[in-house]
Amino acid sequence: MTSSAHVTLRGVTKVFPASDGGPGVHALGPIDIDIRKGEFFAVVGPSGCGKSTMLELLAGLTTPTEGEIEFEGKPIRDIPEGVGVVFQEDACFPWLSVEGNVAFGLRRSNLSADEKARKVAAVIKMMGLSEFSGTYPAQLSGGMRQRVCIARTLVVEPRLILLDEPFGALDQQTRLLMGDEVLRLWRETGATVFLITHALDEAAMLADRIGVMSARPGTLIDVVETKWPADRDSRIVERENFGALTSRLWKSLRDESMKTMGRMGI
């Protein structure tokens, strides 16, 4: 792994303007962090702290109110080339088959039809969806649909993959297995992965580094290095320092989560 910065955030802040001209919602920042090339970076934080906002900033879907984001040395304007996103919500197109959904990612590429079909088939196989390529999303489980979305993102071979709580709706066993797959994909593609999650164990199991965010407006209150080997998998949870890692994350997050709960009146 090289340690050169792939993504750089400097003083990145997002304030959503209020529709009635009021003070607006300070959702995020200021955030300062370098995400290294090829790194698996996870972000954990209480709900509503601005995690999805941070991802949308990286994806170029929204612009920072203040600060600067660079991807591969160039400031992000509009949608940067080479960035793939898997959203928190189900983003499958219900009118397209699995194959059609995955091929959608390639519609802009100038590959020949043959090459496109081969690529789509390869990614579908990699995601274990081969026997479902003609199936429509409504006939698939939530986990399968999320795989379709991941496949649609991977087919364009992004150099930076942004994942927003991609396993949030899945049961614990499926999440662990999907985690293994994301690790495998990360190794196979060599891409930089930015994963948002609310599950501390998931972050601890998957990431090279974990950014811990404060309650809204989200700022990074801790960045934890896991020092796991690159060929890790879900069995890493058996290691004794795994527990120490999650408890460190929890210690940082506990107070912040309580702030959020207090605000929501729970």
Place this chain on the structure above:
Amino acid sequence: MKPTQIYQIAIILAFVALLEVLCLTKVIDKITMPAPHFILRDFFLMIIHGRYFHEVGQSMFNVMIAFVSAFVIGIITGTILHAYRLVRDVMDPLFATYYAIPVFAFYPLFIMIFGLGDGPQVLIGYMLGVVAVIVTILNGLDRVPRVLKKTARINRLSPFQTAIRVTLPFCAPFLLTAAKLALAYAFIGVIGSEFIMARSGMGYEIGHAYTNFDNATMYPLILLLLLISIFMNGILTAWEKVLLARRGQA
């Protein structure tokens, strides 16, 4: 066949049988309505001899023009309106009041402007349908999940491509509903206008037969009209079923 379908067919057959009995027992006199089996006989005679094919063809052509133009223009207008919040907010209440306008009242005016011909009839059919299409498509576009629009942006689709490849396909069930409405309104507009004032066409022939007590023409034509409109509606409904089943909404 599903039990519900069997019941539906049974209800229709029972209704026809009841009419047959009422006609044969002269509860309904034959000047009002011939017995269903006579209507059927006249219907087949009309088909075999190809009578009124030209008139029927002309009316169906006008229905199709009214239907297609209301559908296409309605979808384009709706899609553009949806992109401009302010215009849409201005137009929404106007659309709601539009239904209160008796479009047929303008028919004499259209005849004065365009002359007695196909134009005014098609215009009435179009006007009845287009707003229903716009309202339906706006309703569908409101339901497109934000995440799908974000996916379109991530895939760098232009607003036009987003409409063609993401938002309108998502709205396909609404498009079919809109098509059904536009079709029904096209039939009502065109046939109704012919009925009121025209020189030819299916509606004109039905009206003409009516004033001449020509039941042997009127009822077969009405039956043909029913069959055509039910058939076309059936195609759209079957298509809708396939679509909804695919999306797990059936």
